[in-house]
Every structure is written in C-alpha cells, then in structure tokens.
Amino acid sequence: MAPRAEARQRLLEATVRTLAAEGYGGTTARSIAKTGGFAPGVIYYHFEDLEALLVAALRHTSQARRDRYEEALGSCTDATELLARLRELYAEDMRDQGHIDAVQELFTASATSPRLREELLAHVESWSEFAATAVHRLVGGTALAGVVPSRELGMIAVAMFLGIQTLTHLDGDRSRVESLFSTAEPVAILWDTFAGRNPTPEK
Amino acid sequence: MAPRAEARQRLLEATVRTLAAEGYGGTTARSIAKTGGFAPGVIYYHFEDLEALLVAALRHTSQARRDRYEEALGSCTDATELLARLRELYAEDMRDQGHIDAVQELFTASATSPRLREELLAHVESWSEFAATAVHRLVGGTALAGVVPSRELGMIAVAMFLGIQTLTHLDGDRSRVESLFSTAEPVAILWDTFAGRNPTPEK
DNA sequence: GCTTGTTCTGAACATGAGTTCAGATTCCGT
DNA sequence: ACGGAATCTGAACTCATGTTCAGAACAAGC
Numbered sequence: 001m002a003p004r005a006e007a008r009q010r011l012l013e014a015t016v017r018t019l020a021a022e023g024y025g026g027t028t029a030r031s032i033a034k035t036g037g038f039a040p041g042v043i044y045y046h047f048e049d050l051e052a053l054l055v056a057a058l059r060h061t062s063q064a065r066r067d068r069y070e071e072a073l074g075s076c077t078d079a080t081e082l083l084a085r086l087r088e089l090y091a092e093d094m095r096d097q098g099h100i101d102a103v104q105e106l107f108t109a110s111a112t113s114p115r116l117r118e119e120l121l122a123h124v125e126s127w128s129e130f131a132a133t134a135v136h137r138l139v140g141g142t143a144l145a146g147v148v149p150s151r152e153l154g155m156i157a158v159a160m161f162l163g164i165q166t167l168t169h170l171d172g173d174r175s176r177v178e179s180l181f182s183t184a185e186p187v188a189i190l191w192d193t194f195a196g197r198n199p200t201p202e203k
Numbered sequence: 204m205a206p207r208a209e210a211r212q213r214l215l216e217a218t219v220r221t222l223a224a225e226g227y228g229g230t231t232a233r234s235i236a237k238t239g240g241f242a243p244g245v246i247y248y249h250f251e252d253l254e255a256l257l258v259a260a261l262r263h264t265s266q267a268r269r270d271r272y273e274e275a276l277g278s279c280t281d282a283t284e285l286l287a288r289l290r291e292l293y294a295e296d297m298r299d300q301g302h303i304d305a306v307q308e309l310f311t312a313s314a315t316s317p318r319l320r321e322e323l324l325a326h327v328e329s330w331s332e333f334a335a336t337a338v339h340r341l342v343g344g345t346a347l348a349g350v351v352p353s354r355e356l357g358m359i360a361v362a363m364f365l366g367i368q369t370l371t372h373l374d375g376d377r378s379r380v381e382s383l384f385s386t387a388e389p390v391a392i393l394w395d396t397f398a399g400r401n402p403t404p405e406k
Numbered sequence: 407g408c409t410t411g412t413t414c415t416g417a418a419c420a421t422g423a424g425t426t427c428a429g430a431t432t433c434c435g436t
Numbered sequence: 437a438c439g440g441a442a443t444c445t446g447a448a449c450t451c452a453t454g455t456t457c458a459g460a461a462c463a464a465g466c
Binding site for chain 2: 023024025026105107108109110111112117120121124155158159160161162163164166167169170171
C-alpha cells in the first residue's frame with residue numbers, strides 16, 4: 001500500500017480504537033496519535049483538522065461495518081441462518097471494541113460539530129436502509145409477515161438500537177440491559193401508546 | 204425563600220436552560236453563570252465543582268418532571284384521559300426547552316463523569332418505574348392487556364424514548380422522526396428478532 | 407553519494423476551560 | 437447606625453487541548 005494511504009488508514013483505526021477505549025471525552029488529538037504510534041503533528045499532515053479525522057473515521061467504520069452485514073444478507077438464504085449470522089457479526093463488533101461502540105461515542109459530539117452531525121445522519125440513514133431489508137427478510141412466517149421494507153421500519157430499528165446501546169453504555173453491567181431482550185409484547189403497546197393511536201378501550 | 208436556597212435554585216435552572224439552549228458542549232461554568240446572571244465564582248460558593256452542579260441539576264429536573272407525570276397518573280382515571288394528559292405534559296416539556304431535552308444532553312457527558320453516570324442511571328431507573336405503571340394503565344382493552352408492570356417493561360419504554368430522542372436530536376427537522384410514530388407492528392417483530400427468539404419459520 | 411520530495415517529529419503557541427481567592431457588596435440582627 | 441456574617445465579583449492562575457511549523461528522518465532516482 002502507498003505509504004500515504006497506509007498512514008491515513010492507521011490514523012483512522014487509531015481513532016476508532018481510542019474512541020472505544022477512552023470514550024469520546026478521552027479522544028484527543030494527542031491520544032489518537034499516541035494510539036497510532038505517531039506524533040501529534042501527523043494528524044494535520046493527513047487531515048485538515050481533528051474534526052475531519054473524526055468524520056473520516058466514522059465514514060470508514062460505518063462503511064466497513066455495513067459491507068460485512070450486507071454480505072451476510074446476500075449469503076444467507078434462510079431466515080434462521082441469517083439471524084444467526086447477524087448475531088455473530090454484532091457479537092464480533094462488540095468484542096473487538098471492548099463492548100463500547102466507537103460510533104455510539106461519536107453521537108456525543110454531534111452537538112458541537114455540524115460536520116459530524118451530518119455524517120452521523122448519513123450513517124443512520126444508511127443503516128435504516130439495511131435494517132429495513134434485514135427485518136423484512138427475517139419475518140418470514142411470523143404473525144407479522146408481509147410487512148414491506150420501508151424507511152420508517154428501518155428507522156424504528158435504528159432508534160431501538162440506539163436506545164438500547166445508550167442504556168448498555170450507562171450501565172456498566174450489561175446483563176441488566178440484555179435481559180430486556182426477553183420481553184417482546186410490550187413494545188408494540190408502547191409504540192401504539194405514544195404513536196397517537198388510542199388504546200382501543202373496548203374492542 | 205432563604206437567599207442561599209434561592210441562589211442554588213437559580214443556578215440549577217440556569218444550568219438546565221443553558222443545556223437546552225447551548226447543548227452540552229456549550230455548557231461551561233461561565234455560560235451557566237452568565238445565564239443565571241452571576242459571575243463565574245458563585246458556582247463554587249454553592250457547589251463543590253461544576254460536576255456537582257450538573258448532577259444536582261439532573262436530579263432536580265428528573266425529580267420535578269417525575270412529580271408532574273406522577274400527578275397525572277393519580278388524577279386521571281380513564282386510560283384515554285391519561286394518555287392525553289401525558290402527551291400534554293410531554294409537549295410542554297419540549298416546548299419549554301426549545302425541543303431539546305436538557306437531560307438528553309447530559310447523557311453525552313456520562314462517559315467522562317462517573318458521578319453523572321451514576322445519577323443518570325438513577326434517573327433511568329426511576330423513569331422505568333414510572334413508565335411501567337403508566338403503560339400498564341394505558342393498555343386497558345388492548346390485545347395485549349393484562350401485561351404486568353415490570354422493570355423490563357419500563358426499561359423498554361425508556362430505551363425507546365432515548366433512541367427516538369437521539370434521532371430527533373440529530374435530525375434538525377423533527378418531523379421526519381415523528382413520522383416513525385405511525386408504524387406500530389414492526390416494533391414487535393424487531394424485538395422478537397433481536398430478543399433471541401427465532402422468527403418461527405413455519406407456524 | 408547527492409538531491410529532491412515526502413513523511414514525520416516534538417517543542418512551542420493560542421485559546422478556552424475549570425477553578426481560586428482577595429476584596430467588594432449586600433444582608434440582617436441589635 | 438453599626439458590625440459582622442453571608443454572598444457575590446471578576447481578575448488571575450493552571451492546565452489540557454487543537455494547532456502550527458521549522459527542521460529531522462527517510463525514500464527514491466540519478
């Protein structure tokens with residue numbers, strides 16, 4: 001690989017690793033450079049500023065991650081198989097990052113940086129698209145089969161993931177949050193409740 | 204009111220207003236003091252440090268907000284009425300804060316500050332309790348009636364809210380996110396999907 | 407081996423943050 | 437009206453961060 005591209009790559013990966021290890025608060029120009037084995041100055045040789053590096057790192061991991069998931073979508077024919085594969089991928093991602101998602105950390109910074117906010121929006125949009133078709137594929141024989149993949153469907157999935165990850169992140173002990181996954185029915189109720197539909201009082 | 208308590212109160216409120224107006228990034232000791240009409244020094248007369256002020260502000264609004272919602276729980280007998288009242292309260296909260304939730308902003312800081320993280324956990328726990336009983340009350344004649352208020356149920360509600368608010372926050376144009384509320388069924392599917400239950404392929 | 411361009415270093419600078427504190431101001435009981 | 441305690445001010449200090457830049461280190465072609 002050309003040395004230029006290699007250094008860039010190393011910086012991107014250092015950024016992601018730093019985000020996962022130190023959180024957004026601990027992700028400074030110096031700490032990123034250190035993780036990558038560089039002096040602080042390199043960042044400004046390869047990127048316009050720190051913000052640009054963060055944006056590039058987000059785009060990089062978002063893209064890479066989506067490719068892996070998309071691949072699963074293509075290679076699994078059966079719903080059960082697909083589900084298992086997706087779980088596997090998710091578990092890998094979490095393990096690799098010490099159970100803290102670098103992308104999640106970046107949401108933190110969206111308030112301060114418009115550029116990052118825009119990139120996050122694109123990330124979310126992209127994932128909602130993926131999620132929509134994935135869900136569509138996964139609900140073969142369910143009571144709710146036949147639901148069409150829509151933007152809304154995807155966004156719902158993404159929103160749920162964000163919420164769960166936020167709680168996971170708060171609560172050092174992840175088991176408590178994970179136990180949530182065992183209850184399914186209430187969700188539909190909640191959605192109805194705040195969706196503007198009255199809970200049909202007598203039916 | 205005793206001057207001491209009044210100043211404290213004013214600082215708490217200034218903190219919340221600053222968070223909503225400037226975001227977490229723009230919420231500094233100086234900006235909070237300025238919002239409250241103080242010099243920066245007062246903060247350290249009334250609180251140990253900035254972190255303590257943030258924690259106190261979180262506890263304050265969490266408590267106050269919960270009281271208001273709890274009151275609705277007590278005063279509304281009918282499910283439809285309760286739902287309307289809760290919507291009203293939520294709309295008020297959002298309007299008062301310019302559609303940015305101060306509490307949501309604080310999640311941002313949970314990475315850096317353990318004290319704040321702990322307080323947020325308590326906040327979430329407290330709200331999950333409220334949400335559980337609220338949902339229980341709201342599902343009178345629904346297909347899913349009879350669900351018992353549990354900690355998990357409450358946490359699910361909180362997670363959904365967090366996720367939705369995060370998206371809302373990202374996307375300046377809130378209407379896009381709000382349209383999500385119109386789709387209900389997919390949620391149950393999603394939950395099943397990632398909950399560890401296989402989508403029963405043939406049923 | 408020399409030269410030219412690329413890549414990296416690390417000390418230095420500017421800025422803004424949290425915080426401190428000596429003194430000004432205000433409050434209140436007597 | 438006085439005096440002392442409570443409250444507030446705002447300039448100043450410390451520190452970490454993003455950023456710059458002059459030069460060192462390296463690579464490649466001749």
